[in-house]
Amino acid sequence: MKLRCALLDDFQSAATAAADWSPVAEEVEVVSFPEHFATEDELAAALADFDVVVTLRERVPFPASLLARLPRLRLLIASGMRNSVIDFAAAEQYGVTVCGTASSSTPPVELTWALLLGLARGLVTESHSLRHNGPWQSTVGTDLHGSRLGLLGLGKIGSRVATIGLAFGMEVSAWSQNLTGERCAEAGVTLATSKEDLLATSDFVSVHLALSDRTRGLLGAPELALMRPTAHLVNTSRAAIVDQDALLAALRTGTIAGAAVDVFDTEPLPPNHPMRSAPRLLATPHLGYVSQANYGTYYGQAVENIRAFLDGGAVRRIGGV
Numbered sequence: 266m267k268l269r270c271a272l273l274d275d276f277q278s279a280a281t282a283a284a285d286w287s288p289v290a291e292e293v294e295v296v297s298f299p300e301h302f303a304t305e306d307e308l309a310a311a312l313a314d315f316d317v318v319v320t321l322r323e324r325v326p327f328p329a330s331l332l333a334r335l336p337r338l339r340l341l342i343a344s345g346m347r348n349s350v351i352d353f354a355a356a357e358q359y360g361v362t363v364c365g366t367a368s369s370s371t372p373p374v375e376l377t378w379a380l381l382l383g384l385a386r387g388l389v390t391e392s393h394s395l396r397h398n399g400p401w402q403s404t405v406g407t408d409l410h411g412s413r414l415g416l417l418g419l420g421k422i423g424s425r426v427a428t429i430g431l432a433f434g435m436e437v438s439a440w441s442q443n444l445t446g447e448r449c450a451e452a453g454v455t456l457a458t459s460k461e462d463l464l465a466t467s468d469f470v471s472v473h474l475a476l477s478d479r480t481r482g483l484l485g486a487p488e489l490a491l492m493r494p495t496a497h498l499v500n501t502s503r504a505a506i507v508d509q510d511a512l513l514a515a516l517r518t519g520t521i522a523g524a525a526v527d528v529f530d531t532e533p534l535p536p537n538h539p540m541r542s543a544p545r546l547l548a549t550p551h552l553g554y555v556s557q558a559n560y561g562t563y564y565g566q567a568v569e570n571i572r573a574f575l576d577g578g579a580v581r582r583i584g585g586v
Contacts, residue, residue: 269337270317270571272297272564273325280319283557284564289571293317301533309334316340317574319567322554323348324532329355340574344368344554344563346583349476353584362574365583366566373553374425377501380525381469383547384497385409407468407497407522410434415457415467417483418502419444423473424452438463441474464491469499476503486511489520497523501553504528509540516545527553 270289272280275297286295296315301324302308308331312318317340320327327341329352338361343351346365356363383389387404394400414430416423416439423439430437431453439449440457449456457463460483464470470492474480484498485508492498498521500507509530515521525547526540532551534540540548566581573580 267292267294268316268575269293269314270295270319271312271315273318273320274301275299276301277555279560280564283560284568286564286568288568289575292575293571305331305334312338317571318342319564320344321563323350324551326350327356328352329358332356332359332361335359335361340364340571342366342567342570343583344567346581348583351584356584362579362582363584364570364574364579364581366563366570366581368554369556369559369562370421370425372556372559373422373501374429375556376527376549376553377422377426377471377473377499378429380501380527380547380549381471381497381499382409384499384523384525385469389547407495409469412436412468413438413466415439415463415470416454416473417441417460417463417470417506418473418475419448419452419454420473420475423471426471426473427452427454435469438467442479460488461491464488465493467496468493469497471499472502472506474502474506476505481505482508484508484511486514489515492521494519495522497521497525499525501527504530513539513543516543519545521545523547525549527551 270293276299278297278299280297281295302311312335314337316337318338319342321344332355341361341363344366345368351363353363386406390404394403410433413436416427418441419439427437437454438457439454440460440463444456446456483506489511512524516524523545527549528551529540570580
């Protein structure tokens with residue numbers, strides 16, 4: 266009898282076409298789920314008869330309570346090599362091997378700039394107006410050349426965002442709790458003296474930090490109030506780094522000129538979530554990692570992980586399982 270493999274959150278129904286599944290086709294039945302299961306009960310019911318689950322990023326939590334309800338599950342594959350929503354100890358307890366895949370930093374860098382440029386030039390407003398016979402020009406774009414880009418985080422993604430900012434002729438500064446002047450010099454950017462200084466002096470602030478106890482709620486109402494009323498905030502990292510209620514309030518009151526976000530406290534966003542109707546907001550549905558090349562890597566390596574499991578081994582284990 267074939268093993269059954271579930272592909273979660275395959276919103277575009279692209280997973281089976283993104284990679285060659287033939288190496289496991291004779292032994293594995295692959296089932297795509299384009300819908301999102303929002304509750305543990307829904308997940309437990311949908312996945313009860315599956316031996317393998319492929320999940321995207323950190324969208325679907327796998328706590329001990331869910332793993333206990335999936336007695337057939339033997340292999341859990343997550344895209345990326347880090348995952349904060351899988352209970353690895355429980356996976357080991359229930360005999361579930363957890364594996365990951367590579368993930369490119371290029372797509373989120375590119376999306377960051379798509380969002381920043383969209384904010385700077387009012388692209389959504391102007392496009393919507395043109396298509397619906399509205400005013401011919403209603404905004405005045407913000408120049409990037411000569412403006413200051415402040416980066417919260419200068420890691421793999423932040424440093425590449427910095428390179429593009431420099432190419433636009435922007436002044437680029439960066440800050441994080443452990444960032445050094447030497448690291449900034451390597452990237453060609455200035456080390457901000459403090460988080461507060463970076464917020465107060467930047468025309469655009471872009472978040473590129475990992476979510477941790479230290480970064481959760483890093484930007485709240487007091488921090489957003491430090492930003493210039495003409496400044497814009499971009500977050501393609503993790504929603505919880507920016508206090509969502511504080512951000513909504515800042516957008517409604519005009520504390521900042523605008524924001525662009527690709528990440529949310531609840532995903533997918535419920536139909537009436539306030540982020541869907543907030544003013545001065547350019548929002549996209551967590552597209553940072555969604556590209557043809559990244560999907561090819563995710564699902565291609567998922568096939569390799571499954572093949573290794575079928576052969577009695579495991580590759581790209583994560584979580585110590």
